[in-house]
Amino acid sequence: MAISVENFFLDPRSDATLQSRIQQMIAQGILSGRFRRGEKLPSSRKLAAHLGVSRITVTLAYTELVASDYLTARGRSGYYVSENAPEPLPPTQSMVVEDRVDWVRAIGQRFTGGAAPEKPQDWARYRYPFIYGQTDSTLFDHANWRLCAVQALGQKDFAALTADQYDQDDPKLVEFIARHTLPRRGIIAEPAQILVTMGAQNALWLAAQVLLTQRRRAAVEDPCYPALRDVLMQSRCHMSPVPVDADGLPPDRVPDGTDVIFTTPSHQSPTSATMPLARRHALLERARAMDALIVEDDYEFEMAFLRKPSPALKSLDRDGRVIYVGSFSKSLFPGLRLGYLVGSAPFIREARALRASVLRHPPGLMQRAAAYFLSLGHYDALIRRTAHAYAERRRVMEAAMAEHGLSIAGRGAHGGSSFWMEAPDGVDTARLAARLRDNDVLIEPGQPFFARDDPPRNFYRLAYSSIPAARIPEGVARIAAAIR
Amino acid sequence: MAISVENFFLDPRSDATLQSRIQQMIAQGILSGRFRRGEKLPSSRKLAAHLGVSRITVTLAYTELVASDYLTARGRSGYYVSENAPEPLPPTQSMVVEDRVDWVRAIGQRFTGGAAPEKPQDWARYRYPFIYGQTDSTLFDHANWRLCAVQALGQKDFAALTADQYDQDDPKLVEFIARHTLPRRGIIAEPAQILVTMGAQNALWLAAQVLLTQRRRAAVEDPCYPALRDVLMQSRCHMSPVPVDADGLPPDRVPDGTDVIFTTPSHQSPTSATMPLARRHALLERARAMDALIVEDDYEFEMAFLRKPSPALKSLDRDGRVIYVGSFSKSLFPGLRLGYLVGSAPFIREARALRASVLRHPPGLMQRAAAYFLSLGHYDALIRRTAHAYAERRRVMEAAMAEHGLSIAGRGAHGGSSFWMEAPDGVDTARLAARLRDNDVLIEPGQPFFARDDPPRNFYRLAYSSIPAARIPEGVARIAAAIR
Structure with a gap:
């Protein structure tokens, strides 16, 4: 039996190469039991036309799948799901587990609820990310x-x-x-x-x-x-x-x-x-x-x-x-x-x-x-390049902060990648950060860094390790506006 | 000043590529302060002849070092240590620390001395490694x-x-x-x-x-x-x-x-x-x-x-x-x-x-x-290939052990990668293992697996995950001879 070309579609959300996506699609079709052993695959020409990709891409994917024994090639007659292909997964049982464990009792030691704050995983989507400790793709080698x-x-x-x-x-x-x-x-x-x-x-x-x-x-x-x-x-x-x-x-x-x-x-x-x-x-x-x-x-x-x-x-x-x-x-x-x-x-x-x-x-x-x-020696070269960029960003930060009257509470004598900032009394920087996030700016509230019972709420950290120098002035201006 | 070609030698113990070794040698010469900023390197022709490598290899290494700012190229006149090259390391101070800490007291919790035994890191050098849990380069994809x-x-x-x-x-x-x-x-x-x-x-x-x-x-x-x-x-x-x-x-x-x-x-x-x-x-x-x-x-x-x-x-x-x-x-x-x-x-x-x-x-x-x-799908293919090889090795093991009268104490019903073995009473398999090691055979003594105060000493484990089938009979024969 031949597998109809209609069974094939590429995951548009995937960012893998076309060839990889074709391989995955076929492997997963076999593993899910949709494609059975001995079934014939569409010709590379047909599948390529259906998916809108080049024929060589399909052929390369087929060849790889033959190498991993998912498919076999039978001379001119085409490609088939191999008799040695992995068995399909067992049908998904509806294993609705009723959790009968009292987890409050069963957990002997708790580790959640610590001081370390949640941080945005999607920081790179923000235009003004004064975020600390992530990698700048424009600097990394x-x-x-x-x-x-x-x-x-x-x-x-x-x-x-x-x-x-x-x-x-x-x-x-x-x-x-x-x-x-x-x-x-x-x-x-x-x-x-x-x-x-x-x-x-x-x-x-x-x-x-x-x-x-x-x-x-x-x-x-x-x-x-x-x-x-x-x-x-x-x-x-x-x-x-x-x-x-x-x-x-x-x-x-x-x-x-x-x-x-x-x-x-x-x-x-x-x-x-x-x-x-x-x-x-x-x-x-x-x-x-x-x-x-x-x-x-x-x-x-x-x-x-x-x-x-x-x-x-x-x-x-x-x-x-x-x-x-x-x-x-x-x-x-x-x-x-x-x-x-x-x-x-x-x-x-x-x-x-x-x-x-x-x-x-x-x-x-x-x-x-x-x-x-x-x-x-790549490490040393990278550090020199990074240090050069940070020096420039730091200068731009200092100028912008002076212009907008932002108050620096701490800065490294040799360099570093961030400033410790103090907002006026009465400003809660956790709320400030939330407001700024809606305005495409990420800052780090200072409160989680303090051990005290009643920590000051008006400190925050601004890092320049992930924001291009050209965006710093506008980012700083937005922070200053939000504080006002 | 030009750096004499005599300063250059390749580390014969290194297994890196020639180009990498040349780059490392030069980078380390700069970092150690032996090669100074502005000094001229030997021409690629000269250095290639001195090291006995092709000229293109030296040129590629030089080009890489220019890219990382260790060297600069000055037109036809050649390569020089860059003015931006990293500063040499501080001279090695003879920092003979006298350890004044009472570590017996300072260490709050001890983690050494556990049950997990030392295992040979150099297992691949043995001809009959019945070792468990390492990767067989002939099977891995x-x-x-x-x-x-x-x-x-x-x-x-x-x-x-x-x-x-x-x-x-x-x-x-x-x-x-x-x-x-x-x-x-x-x-x-x-x-x-x-x-x-x-x-x-x-x-x-x-x-x-x-x-x-x-x-x-x-x-x-x-x-x-x-x-x-x-x-x-x-x-x-x-x-x-x-x-x-x-x-x-x-x-x-x-x-x-x-x-x-x-x-x-x-x-x-x-x-x-x-x-x-x-x-x-x-x-x-x-x-x-x-x-x-x-x-x-x-x-x-x-x-x-x-x-x-x-x-x-x-x-x-x-x-x-x-x-x-x-x-x-x-x-x-x-x-x-x-x-x-x-x-x-x-x-x-x-x-x-x-x-x-x-x-x-x-x-x-x-x-x-x-x-x-x-x-x-590579994972599934790898598992099939590995399982196939293990099935064969297991058959060879069972035949050899039967021939030599070795006694199997446990084996997996579906497969696995090892046998649990029992030597005659009175055999201490730790000593057996030491003796066999001198005879190019690795086995795993069973005693560390037991929790008892007076553990049995005559068990051992034989894995077939890292030994080729062809070597199994001789390996088993040596074990049997050592037990006798």
Whole structure:
């Protein structure tokens, strides 16, 4: 029996290639049981005419499906659903499950309802996205990333791609981090002192799990990265929020009895404040006096375009007291999910064992592709290009904000990718953000960053990492108008 | 000043392309400060002759380095280190840190020392690797995986590749799992009931964290996957090991007061026992009577080549009591780090929030590439090819083991990829494995799978997922000789 050409239609919403869509359509027809084994497919000429595509596209799709044994070719007579094609799926039973589980009781630990706010997934549709931490397609070196990933997909890297590495990392990536990335921050580390993580988020989570218990105390900056507070809540430790000032975390306000201090000296998150060198030494001294550890989140050090970045806290640490968190999320892209922890070997061993239990290891392909991108110099070129664009955007932002009288509450001394902003008293920036969103502008309300019971509501963050310079003046004008 | 050609040498240990190695060598020379800004590089002819490579290779490397701003081309006069080249790294300070931290005290929670055994990373060097869970390069469809990954690296998928998805998954992958993968197991689920995880390991970990506390009890099979016991230890729950028999987990031996039952009905890990349908119903009945939940690890259901797989427990569940764990580690490859959880929406919400806090989400590229591989039919073709090879290897194994009098303690009714073996009393298979390793044979000792204080030492696992059929008879002969 021949399958009528009327059975075929291309999914107009799909953004796959035509050939892929034809393959999918036929494979899914077979899997759903609509096309049966032995049935004849329309000729490539007929199907091409019906779908309005070129005949070669249909032929290529058929050929692929023959290779995967969905179809067979019978000489000149055409293509048929193969006798070895997969069995159709069982008919969809109406498995209307009546949920008899009392989930309120069954769930032992809750993780929803944390401090981390919802963020718009569709940010790229907005014309004025002052959004933080997403990738700008006009800056990212997609072509070379692709080439590096293709190289990592090659036969030579088969084991790196496919293998279960148990608790290990890609040695090429670790070596590059040790020999090239960390020395730029003044940090000398051996592979046994480095652990590759699923971004800085995962690094902070691992550090908190290893170092904290319900009997220990963590000091965090206030305001801080909201997801860090969620991570610390999970560890059940005592948490001391320490208000930051224009120089970041003040060491003398870290309470006695603190076991672990979480800090962001390069660009305080979210105020962007840069901790001066003297304060870095003072913070190390304070930690030494209490025998506390420091977790240094250096998440954006690459974006130092105004002047050279200050040395990392870790580079000043002579005691092994600082645990360093690096990330490729800002410098490459967050969907990569790669970061790293640097610390003394006994700590890294525990973090490695925990990572293995939670997820084994970051996928081999991502690690190897990143290793190529770094070692071929594309990473440095990308950072230079990005820093150049950010410097320009920052100038345009500062001019526009001055013109419209917007008030900057914090900015990085070396660069960074955002400003911390203060609206007049009485302005609720959550409502401001909602109003602006309807006007094609995205800003980030500041309230979720604060730990206090009665957080100030008039702060907000404006990032320039994803908005073209040319759109900044109009975006800033709209914000100023909405505040008025 | 010109850089002498003597400064250049290619790393002979590298397996990168010649062009990549040349680029790396030059980039690293600049980063290390050996090559300074403005210095002239050797002509491509000279360097090619010195390195023994073709001139075009050197020219291509130079051109790439110009594009990344490491070098500049000055007309006919040649290539120079660019004035915009990255600054050399700071000189390696001899940062001899004296570790002053008492790590025994500083580490709040230990994760090393778990049950999961060390496994040989270099298994592919052995001639007779009866190793479990690694990818056979002769079976895996590397070419199409690569094509799908390249497609996922395309401009159309830029956002899927790069974006911070916060707590979300790739909708294409989730849709395929819901519409095609799960229906094959008789499971109907909506996207809100599915969470993509970093392999089954991560799925089990998330389920244990959400469902268990120190006041709850988990029943686990004995023997079982050792890493699962580590996961349950972390949740601090009470753990009841339940000895399995030839039909897997016996429902009537699950102790009263159990909150969550962890089971592997398709292929019990490690005995490969398949749970008969009647026992599946009885297990559900037992869970219902206790109001317990079941976590069903269906990690290898695709490898059913002897007869059709039994329906998943989840497909028989009318109460929403079963949480289903799927994995692409065995059917695709473990380095992919992709699996999924299926369960009621309230459970999935908590697991999703926890995953976001621990690692955000599996990398976009891995999810999108898998979605293409699945939806283009390559996955089904791969499974058919793999199942065909495994069926053959299993026949050869059974014949060889019968010939040499090796005793099979467990094997899957539908297929699987391994046998559970019993050596004579008094044989310690850990020592047997060490001896065989020196004889080019890898086997897996059985002791780490057992929860008991005094575990039997004479069991071992022989997998046929990574050893060619032709080598099996000699491998089995060596095992038999070593046992004698």
